[in-house]
Amino acid sequence: MANHRENLLQLSYIRTVTLFGQCLAVIFAIYGLQAELNIWLIGPALAVLALLNLITYARLMSPWPVTEPEFFTQLIADMSLYGAILFHMGGATNPFIFLLLVPLIIASATLSKRYVWLVAITVVVIYSSLLFYYEPLIQLENNHQHRVMELFDFHIVGMWINFLLTVLVVTYFIVRMQQSMQKQQEKLEQEREKRIQDQQLLSLATMAAGTAHELGTPLSTMQVLLKELEHEHQANPELLEDIELLRQQTDICAKRLKQMAQSVKQEQSSTRLMAATLIIDETIEQLMIQRPEVSYSLLVSGQGDSPSLNCSTSLRQSLLNLLNNAADAQPKDIAIELDWDQQHVFFRIHDKGPGISIEQSENLGKPFVTTKGKGLGIGLFLTATTLARYAGDVRLYNHPNGGTLTEVTLPIRKHHE
Structure with a gap:
């Protein structure tokens, strides 16, 4: 079972980095490219993304487990907000359009097949919509200071930056997921070893109980015989000394068997x-x-x-x-x-x-x-x-x-x- 709590925590980290990057991109578009962005529409989308992240942090503080549908819903929310932001910033012409692939890659590494397909379909629908419906970053007819080649250069540089950021984000998330899976595997191995040890202990305890029960009869017989030998050989001091030693040893064995029978109760107290x-x-x-x-x-x-x-x-x-x-x-x-x-x-x-x-x-x-x-x-x-x-x-x-x-x-x- 995937550790969706850890996955959601890593997703919140990625969301924080993305939010910071989107804010920088908006500032650059306004002051660097002289783009006419509707900040009153982009701002609320960024604010909702920040609010979603705060809610996620608060939710992770609760003891309730993070389920697969909940994590899937978080990814869908991310893609929807990314799509809304990109709609006001050039749509598919924005070099950061490949940001939509990050939730898909995360879903592929953490979710089951049906949820991965739903995320993939959602990504395709959002991307296809942004091909036709978007607000352009630059109005060429109204902004003659930007030449087409300059805009093309900006686009290429933006795609390069987007590529680097995507590599960093994907690598970070996949590495953390791999570490989380490795920890889970180690925990499963430890549990398996513990079960094997418990089974071995149970076998030993069963054999010990059976042996203790079986030894009771011969020990009692030996104690009776040693007492009879002691009465019969009163005139032989050396033999009596050996008999006394044997009787002491059998008494010790009988005492140890009695202690074994009471060991569990004594252990608890x-x-x-x-x-x-x-x-x-x-x-x-x-x-x-x-x-x-x-x-x-x-x-x-x-x-x-x-x-x-x-x-x-x-x-x-x-x-x-x-x-x-x-x-x-x-x-x-x-x-x-x-x-x-x-x-x-x-x-x-x-x-x-x-x-x-x-x-x-x-x-x-x-x-x-x-x-x-x-x-x-x-x-x-x-x-x-x-x-x-x-x-x-x-x-x-x-x-x-x-x-x-x-x-x-x-x-x-x-x-x-």
Whole structure:
């Protein structure tokens, strides 16, 4: 679907330029060519064109969408006003008669076939009428100071100026239309990618729910058997120690499954505004509990008070996943930086691992693609999807000093939003 609001805005710009050019042409005809123009008839036509432009600007400020029939009506109005102005300025003998082609070119680039044909027929009718019905610019019998050759030279120069202006106007409009169409195409591509990600997430969620349900029974069986083994082998301290470790691990798995079942409800109630520094501190604290072997340095380079972010359990888990990925690459000397500007907060994680290859960089963020040689390859995919829900993103680069640089960008949220 064409973006007719943007098209109408560009048309108003072209109309402004045309109005300015027509006013200059009238002044030149009166004082340069000594033409006897009826300014009391030309003036109102120019005034109506200016009023139409002001109404268009006001209409564009409203939230209502611009429809194709409305844009078509605007083009018809332009052609009618151009025809009225040209009628009083020489009709088809005016070198600026080709100004009528501009609305046709715009219609061809933006409207459907039936509207283009209607515009084309209107242009032909107006041009054909101006061949026979017009008020001449110069009355040769009453104005002997103009020779025929001089008038011909003026006509040729006018056609050259008209050609240049038409090229500029058409090129400008077509380029802007192309940019608008390109933006629409990019938006459609983003929506398509989002739908694909949503489908992949739904598949993962379905598999996770099924797996969680299926794991419940064997975990319960293992817990019962471990309790029986504990009673049967009270005389073997070493075996009891191993059994206790296994029982702890099964309890952790059962607890995680229970948390998964309640994750959606917790997610809805856990979202709140938090300072970025507090978020990174809590995430690093959770990392150190899980990975005490990790060593890191934290640099807060943002100026002023720490901005606030919409934070939730899933967002903290996403940042924790990235820190875990860095720790898997190289647990020593992980450099963490927190920075911000007026609109965004930046989390940067630099590990000293082997970095990422070109093949891996092309597929990063896709499900079931991993850079670690182990795992399911869904951590980074889930992280990128979660950050996208918060209007953020994650990018991975090979750092010039070696290793991988992971950069997370998140928008700053104001307290009144």
